[in-house]
Amino acid sequence: xxxxxxxxxxxxxxxxxxxxxxxxxxxxxxxxxxxxxxxxxxxxxxxxxxxxxxxxxxxxxxxxxxxxxxxxxxxxxxxxxxxxxxxxxxxxxxxxxxxxxxxxxxxxxxxxxxxxxxxxxxxxxxxxxxxxxxxxxxxxxxxxxxxxxxxxxxxxxxxxxxxxxxxxxxxxxxxxxxxxxxxxxxxxxxxxxxxxxxxx
Numbered sequence: 001x002x003x004x005x006x007x008x009x010x011x012x013x014x015x016x017x018x019x020x021x022x023x024x025x026x027x028x029x030x031x032x033x034x035x036x037x038x039x040x041x042x043x044x045x046x047x048x049x050x051x052x053x054x055x056x057x058x059x060x061x062x063x064x065x066x067x068x069x070x071x072x073x074x075x076x077x078x079x080x081x082x083x084x085x086x087x088x089x090x091x092x093x094x095x096x097x098x099x100x101x102x103x104x105x106x107x108x109x110x111x112x113x114x115x116x117x118x119x120x121x122x123x124x125x126x127x128x129x130x131x132x133x134x135x136x137x138x139x140x141x142x143x144x145x146x147x148x149x150x151x152x153x154x155x156x157x158x159x160x161x162x163x164x165x166x167x168x169x170x171x172x173x174x175x176x177x178x179x180x181x182x183x184x185x186x187x188x189x190x191x192x193x194x195x196x197x198x199x200x
Contacts, residue, residue: 034067034074035059038137042122051117054126055110057082058134061096061143062103071095075107082107085146088191094144102143102196106134111147111174127181131196144195147183149174 035057042052057078064071072090076083085107089095095105108130113123134142151170175192183192 033060034064034069035078036138038134044117050114052113052122052126053110055108056130056134056145057107057109058138058142059086059105059107060103060140061105079109081148082109085148085191088186088189089146089193092186092193094186094193094195096143102141104134104138104140104142106130106142106145108145108147112151123177124181127178127183142196144193145183146186146191146193147178148191149178 038054038056038058040054041050042054043049044051059071059074061071064074072083072086075086086095089105096102111123111126130145131142134140149171151168151174178192178194181194183194185191186193
C-alpha cells in the first residue's frame with residue numbers, strides 16, 4: 001500500500017510503502033531550541049487525499065542537560081499532556097542519565113487516520129518505523145517514545161478537546177496497536193513508553 005508523507009509547512013514529500021523503508025529526501029521543521037515539532041501529513045498516492053496526521057515532539061536531552069534547564073519546564077511550554085508525560089517518565093526513572101548516544105526523547109502528540117483508511121496497515125507501519133523516521137530527520141538516535149493514547153472521535157480531528165475517553169472501543173484499539181509495537185503502560189498512568197533498541 002503506497003502513501004505520500006508531506007511536511008505541513010512546505011511541498012516537499014516522499015513516498016513510502018507499508019512494506020518498505022520510508023526514507024527519502026525531506027526537510028526538517030524546527031520549532032525551538034530544546035525540542036522540535038515534527039508535523040507530518042500523509043496522503044493517498046492515488047488521489048492525493050489527506051488520510052492521516054502524525055505530530056511528534058522531540059526533546060533534545062543533550063541540549064537540555066547542557067543548559068541545565070528542567071525538562072518538565074520545557075514540556076510545560078507545549079501542553080499539559082506533554083508536561084505530565086515527562087513528569088511520569090522522571091518519576092519512573094525512565095529518563096537516561098547518559099544522553100550522549102541517544103539524545104532524542106519523543107512524545108507522540110497526535111496519530112490520526114481517517115476511518116476509511118484504517119485497518120490497512122498504516123498505523124502499524126508508522127509505529128514500527130517511527131524511530132527510523134526520527135533518526136532520519138534529525139540524524140540522532142532516539143532514546144524512546146511516550147504516548148498518551150486518547151483517540152480523536154473523528155468529527156473534528158484538529159480539536160484535542162474532542163478526544164474519546166479510555167472506555168471507548170477506539171481507545172482499546174489504539175492501545176492494542178501501540179502494545180503490538182513495543183509500548184507498555186507506565187505504572188497504570190495511561191501513558192505508554194517504548195525504549196528504542198540499539199538497532200533501529
